[in-house]
Amino acid sequence: MTNKVALIGAGAMGGAIGTRLLETGVHLTVFDPDAAKMRELVDKGALPAASAAEAAGGSDYVILSLNSAKIVRLAVFGEGGVAGGARPGTVIIDMSSIDPEATKALACEAAQKGLRWVDSPLSGGAPKALVGQLTLMAGGKEQDVADAYEVLRHVASNYTHMGPAGAGQTTKLINQVLCGLNFLAVAEATQLALDAGVDAAKIPQALKGGRADSAILQEYMPRFVVKDYRRTGRIDNMVKDLSGAQDLARRTNTAMPLTALCAEIHRMLTAAGLGGEDQAALMEFFKGPNKDIVQ
8 A cells, every 4th residue: 555645844855855766656645835845846746734733634654754843833733734634644754854842742742642752853964865875864663763764764764762752853963963073074175285385186086085084074075165055055054953963962961162163153154145045155254355375
């Protein structure tokens, strides 16, 4: 029997997830308050819904791809929300990146209504979703996480159960700390290479397989060099995630000085009007007259 999936949120990330699910033959119903975003998936074969409740009705799984805990709560428990249409036992898979404590509360409230909750934030962005190679870190009950994989296997190449509700979101915050610091380090190193007269475009190949190598180095240094700011993510979303990591660090009394600096640089760029730009726009932080220091 074909599983029926509802997708709530058809933005850049949700649109990529929905596209991949449709390409792999999943029966998909979509809802997004932005009709234009929803239409892109409908044109690819998804069924449109007039509300989240309607989308959830008759679906075995409901995937959420939203931008904050407040929006997730409204989409599930607000008027016309998922909880108003979902059948008991429906698995809600929240692929948003939100606060772990908020996730625990949402999972508890869902359980009281007979719904199952899996927090499964992602790493890899839209490009990896489109080819089914996302890295997913899941939180929730063991059986629920296993059941969610029936759908998530279409978009993920790495799926790990990290623990109870909220554990997936905690792992995502750790992921974002590592990514944020790596983005910043690669941008800074790129600017140094440019200022020093080294062909920065060759550095990823030169360092491939060494200790300095990373997916971000390979993908982003070439983009930093030519200032290719095509969006696959947003600087202001990184601010949100790094802020979440700082909140968690305060609760756990964990010192994170490098994360604090990284977060402030992202906030500065957001304040300068670059919040909606891709991480590649980190190069704007380092811009200025290059000095020919090579004698």
